[in-house]
Amino acid sequence: MGQSARKFSLGMIAAIVLAAAPALGLAAASATGSAPAGVAPAADNSADVIIGTFTVDGNSTAENPLGGRLVRNIAPPCQDCDITSVTPDLTDVDGNSVNMDTGPMLHHIVLYKQGGTDVTCPNAVLSSTLGMQRLFASGNERTPIPAVPGYALHVGPNEQWAALNDLMNYAPQPITMQVRLHVTWVPGSQLKPVTPVWLDETTCGTSFYNIPAGPSQQTMTWNSTIDGTIIGIGGHLHEYGIDLQTTNVTTNTPLCDSKESQMQMSGGLVMVTAMSRCIGQPPSYIAPLHKGDQIKMTANYDTPAPQSAMGIALIYVDTSAVVSPTPAPSATPTMTPTPTMTPTPTVTPGPGPTPTPVPSLTPAPPSLVHYDFALNGSTSIKAANGTAPLTGAIKAIYNLGTKAFSADLTLNNTTGQFSIFGFLPVTAGIGFKQTGQTTGTLDGGVLTTDSKMYVTFSSFNVFGFFPIGGGADCATSTPITVQLKSTSPFFNPLQGGPIAGTYTLPALNNSCGPLGWLISGFSAGAGNTLGATLTPAA
Ligand SMILES: [Cu+2]
Secondary structure (H helix, E strand, O other), rough: OOOOHHHHHHHOOOOOEEEOOOOOOOOOOOOOOOOOOOOOOOOOOOEEEEEEEEEEOOOEEOOOOOOOEEEEOOOOOOOEEEEEEEEEEEEOOOEEOOOOOOOOEEEEEEEEEEEEOOOOOOOOOHHOOOEEEEEEEEEEOOOOEEEEEOOOEEEEOOEEEEEEEEEEEEEOEEEEEEEEEEEEEEEOOOOOEEEEEEEEEOOOEEEEEEEEEEEEEEEEEOOOOOOOOEEEEEOOOOOOOEEEEEEEEEOOEEEEEEEEEEOOOOOOOOOEEEEEEEEEEOOOOOOOEEEEEHHHEEEEEEEEOEEEEEEEOOOOOOEEEEOOOOOOOOOOOOOOOOOOOOOOOOOOOOOOOOOOOOOOOOOOOOOOEEEEEEEEEEEEEOOEEEEEEEEEEEEEEOOOOEEEEEEEEEEEEEEEEEEEOHHHEEEEEEEEEOOOEEEEEEOOOEEEEEEEEEEEEEEEEOOOEEEEEOOOOOOEHHHHHEEEEEEOOOOOOOOOEEEEEEEOOEEOOOOOOOOOOOOOOHEEEEEEEEEEEEEEEO
16 A cells, blocks of 8 residues: 555545545555544444456556446445445555556446445436446545444345446556455444435436537436435546536535546546545534435536546435424434444455455456447438438447347437428428437347437428428427337447338427428328438547
């Protein structure tokens, strides 16, 4: 645990919970640290959960196509217990911290509870389909979940974890590394449990999005589905991030401004060294949260060149502390001991005389792959005798085991040129509103996709300028179903390729203007075609 590596490790990612010195426990369990004089300085148990070994090729600095290597069936260091702090690290096989100064980068690790229900994405592929709840995440800044007196992440009996590990290597030679989570806990369920709420600029997507050069801002809003009290908030951004702001729009309350610190490395690399976090103080902590509250998250970047970005806030909520409009008295802070670094058994891969099960640490083969494509093509509408160009993007998460994927499809607004009565040229402003995720399979080199969306028509202009209908609410009366299939002999997701299909356009709704019925008559019908080329996104 070299000093230089420790310096880099301070303060990274995710979030929250206690107020202990953040540097505590960065390294192995034998690190020393002094707990504040508590009322009853009982020592927490502690152990390193070791994930991997991973060997990463030299010069592996790209995020795609793997969003990370998924390791399943990880045994938590304890069962039916309260986890009081988690400190992530990236190490060599001897447990020494390693970082970008020698090549290795912990791009991110996401820790899941298998069989849990995710608060913000209960039905997304990353949670429900695979039955997982996001508990914790870290980037290279390695921000610990500090101990917050009285609070814990509870581990149920027989609970198992999974971890998605995205590791990079800027050195020319391959490097073998491990992800280590230094965990402290107390047995049983003596502390109040926190519920993790994961806010992501891509909502339930793959977390990656692209940003242009210069200042940029991405926002998302989550309508809270839970009541409680926000205990702590941490943020995650990539390099050239400025800050990640969360606000309760409903109550007009700023919740957290998580600021990024970064440092310039040799060779022009920039490394995120810290994300500040917000930890509430008793009795009211950060703020109350109520069902229906609009929580807005804004990720600010200023980058010299276009790059891929993330904006994630991990919010820990005490759902038992529901605050009515008047501030309710909350319990006096129980002085739970902050993690003292007693030399409790470190759980290492080898068998040890520890009462807890040795984590099963064999990395499973990666089972989740992220594929991002740009889409370019066109659609022709038979009844209206015309075409419209199409551009968009598909962000897919593919399960190598089931060969199925789910994806976020974005189709940009476009303009179509049609003719009605066989001669009258009509220009239509066309948009697409997805009604859910695109699903499909990639099996034996054949890609099939299934999407449902409303088609909207902002305008219909004869001769390009004379308006005859359309409008903000003008759309198909029911969603269209578009099924596409790859048309090349073998669709390779790393290279992309052509896809095509047909669809039926239903009648328009009643919000398309006085001539809507007429336009509807010239657009509705079967036999419309869609063809496009998928290109892997940079
Ligand atoms: Cu990231």
